[in-house]
Amino acid sequence: MNTLAARVWRWKQNVNTSASVSGIFLLLAALGLCVFLLLPVGALFSQSLIDESGRTSFVRFREFAATPGMSTAVWNTLWVALTVTSISVPLAFLYAYGIQRSCMPLKGLWRTIGLSPLFGPSLVGGISFIQWFGTQGALKSWLGETSVYGPVGIIMATVFASFPHALMILVVALATSDGRLYEAADALSASRWRKFMTVTLPSAKYGLISAAMVVFSYSVSEFGIPKVIGGNFQVLAVEIYVQAVGLHDFGRGAVVAMVLLVPVLFAFVVDRQVQRRQQASLTSRAVPYIPKPDWRRDAPLLLFTLVVASAMLGVLGMAAYTSFITFWPYNLDLTLHHYIYGLADAGVLDAYLNSLWIATLTALFGAPFIFVTAYMLEKTGSRTSALHSAVQGMASLPMGVPGLVLGIGYILFFNHPDNPVNGLYQTFTIMVIVNVVHYYTSCHLTALTALKSLDREFESVSASLKVSQFATFWRVTLPVCLPAVLEIARYLFINGMTTVSALVFLYSPSTLPASVSILNLDEAGELGPAAAMATLIIVTTATFSLLYSAAARMLLRRHQAWRLVTP
């Protein structure tokens, strides 16, 4: 009896510890997100509302409105974003439609090519379009009298860069359609067009809206592309950079950042509303739609896919080609000159190593942190507590904050002489942190989806068996969610390798990342070395992805035997 009482007491202790462990962890996560997300954005907010004399006023906004050219920048940003959205989303929709709803061959290949812009920094498109359509461009005549430097180039390069983001959403949206609806439509002998209008489009509606919002925000907050190919065309994102980095006017930069934040937050809110509704429209009883071969549909789709895929390869290929030729367009001899003299001897190769280091750390620390936080949110304590809602809210916020805005917030907050963690500024640490925060939301959603697919009662069962919740985390939850954790790590690595927006404010000469160095090389007119660096990054992320899938497959085979068995 005595030992029983002792045992009961011990278990009670155990459970109390696990409850408090999760409480402490969540508190730390909340604190971290607070310091590295809310406070910087808050600093930005307050900075934009405080005038020179230290009083709260809208003076800076009034100044902003009065500055010549600013309203042009706002207008330019919006119409370019709308144009990009109206080109990129339909293209991605048709492309995704071909992949999901036709019987064309090599779907896996088309999909990889469609996603390939993700492997490089967004600037790649800018550099490549200059080579194709610029002053010395190979296809300059296609544009007639119009110059590529300006809205045309920005739109082309942004369509290229945002295409995979829309494609990912639309592929999923078109994958989850209910085959029974098509059977019902066939039984009612509906025409092809009618089926498309009444079944396909409505079921992909939420995906389309979501893709449009993502592309719109992407275009509004994209900074590298207009910097490289925009010429004198004014947009808000570049304006922030010019004010903060060029003129060291952080107050003005903060105001522009706030203005930029408005359309992005708007798109973010619309997207969230849409996502919420979409979850309700999916039923578990849906039967997946399996397309039947039909050349009248498949042939045009294949042709379209071929055209888009070749265009994508043409853009990436031109960047790579540029890095290997001596001097465009006068000397087309192949050479490693740009790599050896342009990068290695110029000391810029260190930037590449910096990026590798940043990306590795981002994946290594980000993935466990994000997953464990999601686990604590989903599976411990009462999900409605204030702490849970606070962390949940902060986790979904980063998607609505462009990297540029985050970056300038970081300058204002961490570069402040009174800040006790001022020492972090310009270190690798802060660059890793800003990457984790910037890409937090998608990773968080991936983790939550994986966790939600687990039986809700695992924790109850282990409590009834008197096994601590963390033992179950280690033995069951983590192994089952391993694919999701690996996916998060991969996503963080690739983005850590290619991102420009937040880092452009935070590096020092010794921590210069590769993606930012492309920007600097381009500014110095060194297009060859810039292309060489971009190619290095693409090769790295592509190789990493390949090695990664191979390693993941091996790991899964060893630890996930249960997934492979069939009943």
Next chain:
Amino acid sequence: MAHLEIKGLHKQFGSFKALEEIELAVKRGEFVVLLGPSGCGKTTLLRTIAGLERQDRGQILHAGKDISSLSPAARDYGIVFQSYALFPNLNVGQNVAYGLNNRRAGREAFKHRVDEMLALVGLPGTENKFPSQLSGGQQQRIALARALATRPDLLLLDEPLSALDAIERLRLRSEIRSLQQTLGVTTIMVTHDQEEALAMADRIVVMKNGRIQQVGNPHEIYRSPCNDFVADFIGRGNMIEATAVDTEHVEYGGLKLRSASELNPGNRYRFSIRPEDIRLLAPLDHSENSFFATVDKCEFLGAFSLVSMTPIVDGTQPMLAQFSSNYLAGRPIHPGSMLRVSIPAEHLYPMPEVA
């Protein structure tokens, strides 16, 4: 003293009262079924006993100890869920042994216990399979083995059969019952299936809107439901409202019926008459409580037929009767035909509560 005792339990989610003033005593070794429609609070009651939900008010005593505020792990029970909740990445043996790990039992004893449990649920030799390789019924048996492996004093079953197909459900239902009787473990099961409750329980607790409606053994619940809800929820019933004319007769429209129970003249009573209690007579039989009725509809359901009919008497409602195929001996019943039927006096038992 009761083995598990629940006193004045109350639980509210926002403004929704999930449990109200629940009083229940469960004897050692008893199989109690909590029965009711969805949202009636039965699952909340079970989860509160498990400590997975915390009551707002009230007490739970288990083996004489107040466990009201203990965490789930500090209570002594095993639980089985509708979804099985087997760990997909662990094999059957590891799943069954999951709760044994921390007990530092010897390796031999450990393996012995797993074998013993698997034999007990009729799946010996499956320890190296993964849950996904087993059928639903087999998975639920493993979940049961896992819950029982630590020799809990109380077994909680949360709709354990609801996810299974009809045949598997019947088979596992009797297996669980006989297993429970062999082990003598006190068991509380939640279900919305009245047939399951009648077949398995020592006692049934019928719940509605967070309140207990009636507690009794299956026979009592079926034969003398205490109110409309219970009568309606357990099997089919015909509700008749009639006024007593003397101590043993009532007037139901133009019908005078004798009841076997003692009545108060002048009072209005409600009777619940089970369809199978209505008797089919020969056309010229004029025994007690008999009358003619027209057939509205006849549904043939194999072992019996369900007949909707309207008595040819003023002021009466249509009724539902059930005649066994055995009794009908192949005689067809056509809509529109006339039948002579009766309600035996012993089945005219007034309901205690007028709802």
